[in-house]
Amino acid sequence: MKYELKDNKGKLLGIFIEREEDLWLLYTLLRKGDIVTMRTTRDVSIGEGEESRRIPMVLSIMVSTMEFQPFTNKLRIRGLIVEGPEEYGLRGHYHSFNVEPGSYIEVYREAGWTRRDIRRLEKYAVSTPRLLVISIDDDEIAVAEYSFLGLKIISSMSLPTMGKIYEVSMDERLGRLKEEINNILSIIQRGNYKTILLIGPSLWVEQFKELLEDQTRKMKIDLKIEMRPYGGLKGLKDVESSGLLHKLLGTTVLQSANQAIETALQRLSNNQRTVAIGLFEVKKAAEQKAIEKLVILDEYLSTFDSSQREEIEFILESADAHGGEIIIVPSTTNLAEKLRGLGGVVGLLRFELYEP
Structure with a gap:
């Protein structure tokens, strides 16, 4: 922008x-x-x-x-x-x-x-990196883009399963994979990706890696491998929930949000009172100028509910005026589900709140 x-x-x-x-x-x-x-x-x-x-x-x-x-x-x-x-x-x-x-x-x-x-x-407004994820197993290959906004499925294709029942040989399977590589190379060129993550069970990952790595080397693309129990669409959901993708992406905003959420959960489990969850508690913390770090879902910032908007603006102004860090989490990311479980907004506090 x-x-x-x-x-x-x-x-x-x-x-x-x-x-x-x-x-x-x-x-x-x-x-x-x-x-x-x-x-x-x-x-x-x-x-x-x-x-x-x-x-x-x-x-x-x-x-x-x-x-x-x-x-x-x-x-x-x-x-x-x-x-x-x-x-x-x-x-x-x-x-x-x-x-x-x-x-x-x-x-x-x-x-x-x-x-x-x-x-x-x-x-x-700064440009953020994007990661191409290829997820493969014995019967499906799926391709997705992971960015600051979350995981976007680009394509998925069923693969012929080997075995006597299906009468599909390894050569036939490799032929289908080579066809799919041409599609993936087109996706890579259009998206200008610098990093590709290949995930799935080791047998199928190694097989596809052999077909892909020469091309990625020529294109100067970093090909990363992650062995996972699942491939295909199920594998994409599995790796997204693991937190690996935002670590590989290197987006400091998502990393900071994840660390703050984990810190909040840890403080809650230890019965520490330097954390506020949900709009009511966080507003109370804002009134006492206690917010050191605020993590909030984007849905709150785009609300047209005038009374809720007024509360949100008060919280943001208080945190900002007293040196608090504000992190906005897109509702399309896996982190958003964690944050919703904490009321959609979390404040890490400088000190315990006093009760009047």
């Missing part, structure tokens, strides 16, 4: 979307009532009695709702039109923007963009 404050008052922010993670970041930043301006198209009637035509124009809408579907490369923003070509009489009508990589938008916030907003942009 590229961004720039466009005015001296710090109210207008220009944003260029470069990748899917930028859509997620924008989703967590926008609030109800923000004014978003973007070049779009809309059906309008040019003259009386004429059929409507879809024409390009620049519109500004006041945000009322948003919809972000991970791994679709699209963020949908809906709101009332507050500015547009006068000749079409569009003000007061609803319109939706489909924001995607390559889109440029401007966002006006009457209250202004805070230092916390800008720090969040600085922290999350």
Whole structure:
């Protein structure tokens, strides 16, 4: 993401979307009532009695709702039109923007963009690595991409099982695998991956490694091997839940979030009182300025519930104002399930809370 404050008052922010993670970041930043301006198209009637035509124009809408579907490369923003070509009489009508990589938008916030907003942009707008995972066993091969947003399944294919019942030889199986390698090489080239993780039972992993490693060596790709009890789609779920993927990815945000969640669980098991879980407890910790590290699900930051939003903003402002670290966890990651089990928000505290 590229961004720039466009005015001296710090109210207008220009944003260029470069990748899917930028859509997620924008989703967590926008609030109800923000004014978003973007070049779009809309059906309008040019003259009386004429059929409507879809024409390009620049519109500004006041945000009322948003919809972000991970791994679709699209963020949908809906709101009332507050500015547009006068000749079409569009003000007061609803319109939706489909924001995607390559889109440029401007966002006006009457209250202004805070230092916390800008720090969040600085922290999350940087390019993050992606990892290609190939999961194979005796009857299935599955390919997925792991990124900051979680695990996205790219493809899966059944493999012929060897044995007399199926009358499939090793040569026939190898032939199918060679066909699949061509598909995988195309995926690698499109995604510009630097690291590939090959997982599954040792027999099938070693077999596929022999077919793949010459190509990855030529492409200067780091091929990593991890023996797992399962391959295919089941193997992908297994390795994601193990925590190995975010360690290999090297994303400091996910690593910090995981460490904080593990620390919270450890403190809870030891009956330590320097941890707060759930919105009620964390708000109480914020009131006492006790939050040292805050881990929160992105769902809380994109809520349009005004009362809950007010509570969240208070917690964020308190943590930020007193030097606390704020970590936002995408709801699409495996870590999100752990965090939901703790109420969706966790605070590691500097000191025990006092009871009035």
